[in-house]
Structure formats: structure tokens, C-alpha cells
Amino acid sequence: MSIAAFRADLGDVPVEDHPRIVQQRSRDHYWYSPVLKAKLDHVSAEIVVSPRTQDEVKRVLAAAYKHKVAVTPRGAGTGNYGQAMPLAGGAMLNLMNLDRVVRIEKDRVRAEAGTVLEKLDNETRAAVGGELRFHPSTYRMASLGGFIAGGSGGVGSIRWGGLRNLGSILSVKIITCEEGPRALELTGEDVLKVAHAYGTNGIIVEAEMPLAPAYDWVDIMVGFDDFITACRFAETVASQESLLLKELSPCAAPIAQEYFNRHKSYVRDGQSVVLIMAAPVAVEPVLIYLAHYGGEVLYRSDEASEEELRRLPPIYELAWNHTTLRALKVDPTITYLQTRYPTLKHVEKIVSLLGDELPMHIEMTRQDGEVTFAGLPLVRYTSEERLEEIVRIHEDNECLVFNPHRYTLEEGGMKRTDKAQLAFKKEADPTGLLNPGKMVAWDDPDYDFNAGRAWLFQGLEPYAL
């Protein structure tokens, strides 16, 4: 590979090769994991390329193919499994300049990959009163392409499931990395090939997403003396199809008291909280259930002062991986896990076994027709061995772990790869230049696709007869 020759072929596509800046742009949120931090800290690309149009993306990929330069796509770099870390050096492909909103219709939107999600919602809200069904808590930074390639769900998944579900992404346009890069439009099941594939099988330049109706969501934080009661309340409320919610997240004490800097004054000692975003029509019934379960309203945005509204971050920026982020900012030794608890009993069991070593954080979601306790528990990290033990304790108690301390698609249990996907990568990236090292099935010809385990993105196979 010759970066110089590659660069020479780029014409006037903007590039950056100042080593410090390049290194900085070669980082995502891999440092969420002490394990990944140790493994990936040295990683850096050699150049950052920032195409402004889809044609420029093609030009970059043609040059990369010609000069055998590894290409790692990057949106806002908020991925937290090291997905965007350029293991093989080469070029970072910064997509954030591709940020045109292509078309807004009543029930869907088409936009370029670099569009920031919040900006996208602002445009669709103004145009048709619609918004994305769900977004990561990094809403104000993350890109559409980065979310599709590296995310899974988030704020809104309580109602709409996740990216893994067929129908959550209507269409994706990718550019292949070949001698003559092609644009491919993927729809239907084919979309699942690039969803959460870390950009290993094509550069996403555009995507079409369904819109949900936009509401003036009300942020509510409620408190309970007991975490399990908080979860019971959350489960009941999540189970009512009549209650239109966008976010519902129980966080055990002392998470709010220790890490929610700007909200902690609302929380009493020992209180566990539930973070809620409710449509205006749902607020009253949610509060009725709250009273039934003996909970207490700590904060609600529809009754907040101007000053509070200015001062406080939105509730969703306490939730999902922002819970971890806020904890990390206060206590850099903290890390986290991604889990799934089949029932509340399982949550109870893990809480009783691990106590304050694992301050529990649950995201209530709907998955495959069921209300699910998706866990993002904080972990007071001591060693990699102990972290593995905590994973084992989960697994021994029938709780799933999607290990966020792995940077490949397969090892974390994030995405089930299969023959069809491998074949697709061969077509879209025949020489394996796209984000090398992230797909085990590509690097290991003996990889066993049927390695029995739970996958977050499992494709449609399990539903076939």
C-alpha cells in the first residue's frame, strides 16, 4: 500500500495527514472498555479523507482499491466497541460531509450517511411532523450511516424494537470497494447485510428510514426506595400498549446520586430512579401507575422552569450508553456490560449476587414481541479476569451477555455472520480493504457460522421454517 500514491489519486478531495489530528480522528469511544483500551490504544490511520459527494466517495474507493489502502469509514466516532478503530492503518474515511437530506415523505425520509440524527429529526418534524422511530442517546452527534453500521437501537426501542428488525431500515445505498466502485441499493432482507456490519461490506452513502409521528415528549424522572419495585413499575408500564413511551430506564441507586451531576439534586439518598419519556397523552396514566407502585415524581419537564429546562440535559442523555459515560466522567475505573435478563427474577438474582460491584441499569425495550429487560449495568472494574467472571455469572444464571469488550462483529455476539454475508462482502469488497479485522468470518476461513450462541443481530434465519 502506498498512501502517497493513493493521495495523489484523490484530486481535490479534502485530506488531512497531520499525525496528531489523524490519530485523534482514528479514535472512537473504544476507551469505554478497559479491555479495548489496552488492546487498541496504539491504533492509528495514516490519513483522513473527507469526501463531500458520493462521486468523491467513489473516487476514494477506486484509489484505495488500486493502491491496496485499508479504508475505515467513520461517522461521528461515537461507537463504543472500537468498531471504527483502523486496525490496519490506512485511511479513515470521514463521511460527515455527506449530509444532504435527500427526500422527506409523510412516512419516511432519505438522507445521506453523514447527516446528524438530531438535524435529520429537526427537518422531518418541520416538514411532516415525523421523526426517526428510535435513535442512540448520541442523537446530537451521531450520523445516520454510523448508526446503521454501528448501532443497534436506543431511545424509542421501547416502542419500535431495533435496527436488527426487518422494516426498521427501508433502504441503504452503498458504494463498493472495487476497481470501478459501484453504487448498490439494498432493500428488504438485503438491508440486514449492512446493518451493524461496521462498514465491512460497503460504504453507506444514503439510507431511507421509516418515520414515526413526532410528539412533544415529556421528560420524567421518578424515584423508588427499592430498585426491584422500580423495575416492576417499569415492566407494568412497558407492558401497556396504550402508553406511548419513548424511553423507560430503571437505574439503581446510587447511579443518579453519584453520576447524574445536574439531576442529582432531585434525588433522595438511596433512591433508585426510572427515566421516562412519555407522549403527552401518556403522562397521566403513567403517573397513576406510579402511585400504585408507591413511586414519587422527582422531575417532569412539562412543569419545569425555564431555568431548569436550560440547565438540564434531556433525559435520554442520562440513558443508554450515556449512563456509562456519566459514570466514567466521575469515576474513570467504571466500565459496563450489555446484557439481557429474561425476567425480573433474573434481574433480582444478578443484583443480589453482584450488589454494588454492578450498579444496575436497565433499558426496557420491546424485542420480538416481548417486553425485555435489556441491561447496560455499570461495572466497578477491577481486572479483566473479574470482568470475565461477571460475564460467566450472568451466563450461569441464564442471562445473556453481548460482550462490549470485543471489537469484532462475531466475538461480542453482536452480529451473526453467515455464508450470504460473506458472499456479499466478497462482492462489495473483494480484496478485504474495508475496516479490516472486524469480521472474523472473513479472516478465518474455518469460522463456524453455527457456533451456537445468542446474537443481537441474528438475521431472518431463525424465523424460517
Add this chain to the structure above:
Amino acid sequence: MSIAAFRADLGDVPVEDHPRIVQQRSRDHYWYSPVLKAKLDHVSAEIVVSPRTQDEVKRVLAAAYKHKVAVTPRGAGTGNYGQAMPLAGGAMLNLMNLDRVVRIEKDRVRAEAGTVLEKLDNETRAAVGGELRFHPSTYRMASLGGFIAGGSGGVGSIRWGGLRNLGSILSVKIITCEEGPRALELTGEDVLKVAHAYGTNGIIVEAEMPLAPAYDWVDIMVGFDDFITACRFAETVASQESLLLKELSPCAAPIAQEYFNRHKSYVRDGQSVVLIMAAPVAVEPVLIYLAHYGGEVLYRSDEASEEELRRLPPIYELAWNHTTLRALKVDPTITYLQTRYPTLKHVEKIVSLLGDELPMHIEMTRQDGEVTFAGLPLVRYTSEERLEEIVRIHEDNECLVFNPHRYTLEEGGMKRTDKAQLAFKKEADPTGLLNPGKMVAWDDPDYDFNAGRAWLFQGLEPYAL
């Protein structure tokens, strides 16, 4: 009671006392049930009163109170448990003239009780692009008040649950039956007192309902050679939160062939069908699942000719109790049950036990956080004893039956009454004039509220700690 004196007090409120017309207006769809038909065939009111304003409703109720005249409210009379049959004679209170749409907001609508549901949707669609979350399949006839007082859910319950869920009705305004009738506005939990109470505890004059976004729903009918595969497909599709559906109903062969007169030419011999209403964004993914399960598209409205669109009724008029209605029109000996099958295995068991005596009809719904097989199986009726036996066979196999061959709230398992509701009836109808004979708890002072059984409308109690 003196009907003449009552009538004299009504001023110019329109009345009708021609016995044939009164008898005709004293009937609902009780004849769905051969059991109810035998029991209620003789029932008739003596007069029909048709107030045009809420003040006139007050005047009618004051006169009824003064002259001790029983009052049975009536919307379109499409209830099919004999809920609106005037057991004690007296007056039918026809609410259909109260049909003003009071207020349309972005996420809710307030209208008078006699508003026909389809008309309501037409107005909210035009004004704010919203529609009722769900409606009975009698959409084109049924009234808002009759739906709240006598219905439970329907087209849309696959996404939004039912009327029994807190938050499905935002507010109800009732008029009490007292010396000086009062208007009471019920919100929050209090709404559950009048939901599905058959008008026994107040006359609904207005209600406020949440709106869902309106879509150009696509009617689809698909076919399978095997009914259980059809159900499996339906369960998978229902379980995908990403698939925005309004209706999903598997009907076993030969239901479509024998009873869906205008659709039967699309169906091959032996095929079981699934009736679907899908949002445009959901059509493609639904068809992908269809292919996975080996099903076949028989009809889709988005590809139908003008002539087909004119000729065919909407898909929802094949579903819910319209399935029964269509069967009854062809074969008057047919009746039905209302059931709930905990899992597909239970459906399979009942189908294997009862075969063609019970042509299976399932409505996929979401209830309390779960995808549910709500059954409305047809029954080839032979005798009341055999019908009871079929109920027992269900119960012996852990399948719930909400018996639609009962006209009281409690006996059918439709609504759990409790002390609070009884107390409310004492307040709103102290002398028991409203729809007498429909609330066992009122007539039987020894009624055991805790009679252990499953209730469709169970109130909030089960969720309390």
C-alpha cells in the same frame, strides 16, 4: 313507572312509540348467540327517546328518575351480547343525534357519544392526519359512546391494546340519573368505571380519545395450505415491533371459501387465509416473512383494480365479529366464542380436538406486553349443552373463554366489577334505572367480587403491589 307521565315531561325531545319501530330499536345483535336469542327475543322497550343535545339528555334522565322509568342507552345497536336489550322495558335512549365533534387536537379528539367512528376518523384525518388507535369492525355504523360502553378493541389492537388499558380513553363525560342529573367528567383511572359498563352507571355524552397517526393502510389477504403455518407466520409478524400493522387475523379453511362471498374467488380450495392491514412501510417486510413461511399473496389493495376496490369490502369487514356475521349470513346455525389461547400450541390443540365443528378464527393482538392469540372461533352450533362442553374443553386445556352468550357484565367474564364501581353506580344511578339487569353486583348484594376468574376488563388492581 308511567311512560305517559315520563313522556309528558320530555317537552319537544323527539320520541317514537310505534310498537313495531320501538321493538326494532330495542334490538341489538344479541341474535349472534342462539342462547341469547332464545332468552331475549321477547324483550322490548315502550318508547324510544332521541335527545339532540346534552341538555335534552339531562331532561330525559330527570324525567326518568321522577317517573321511575328504566333507561337503556343505545348507540348503533351493534353490540352482540344483548348489552343494549332493555330487560326492564321502559325507554330506549337513542344517542345517535348527539354527534358533534367537539375538538380536534394534534394527538387527541373530543366528540359526542353518538358520533359514528368512521365519520370521526374522517374528520381527524382531514384536520391533523390522525385517527382512532383502534376501532370495532363495525366502524362504519358504531358510535363512540357505544364502543366505549360496549366494545373492547378491534382493528388496531394488534398495535395499541384495547379499551381496557389505562390511557386508551383520555376522558369521558357522563350524565347521572338523579333528581337533578349532573354532568361528571371522568379522567384517569375513573374512566375504567364506565368503559365496557354497558351504560349501567351513567350516560356517556362525550369522550376524549388519543389519536394515532393515520396511514394509507394496505389491505392484504394471504393464503397458506396449512392453518398452523398461517398462525406461525402471523405470530412472527405480530412480534416484530418494526412492522406497523393495524390488523392481523388468521382464518382457517374453509372460512374464506364458504363465507367471504366477495373474496372467495381469490382463495384456493383448502387454503387458510391471513387478513392483514399494513402501513405502506410494512408491506415489503411482511411479504418477505410471507415468503419465508411459504405463503402466497391472494389479494392486495395497493395493486387492485378500480373495479376490485369498488366491489370488495375493506379487509377489516371480514375480521373481528364480521367473520361471524358473514358466516351467519350463509349459515344461520353458526355461532361463535371469544377465547384466548396462551400459545400457538394451545391453538393447535383446540383445532385438533374440535376440527371443523369450530372453524378457527384468530385475531392477533397485543395485550399487557404480549402478542396474544385472541380467538373468535366460529361454532357449528348444535345445542346449548354442546356449546357449554366446547367451553369446558377450552378451559380444560388452559384456554380462556369470555363467554359471549351471557348478557351481564360479570357472567361473560367481560368486566370485573368491584366495590368502587358499585359505589360509583350508587352515585350515578342511585335507583338503578340505567340498563337494569346487566350488573350482577347491583342486583345481588351477596355477589362475590373476588370470584376467581379471568376478566377481560380487570381494572388496575392486578398491578397494585
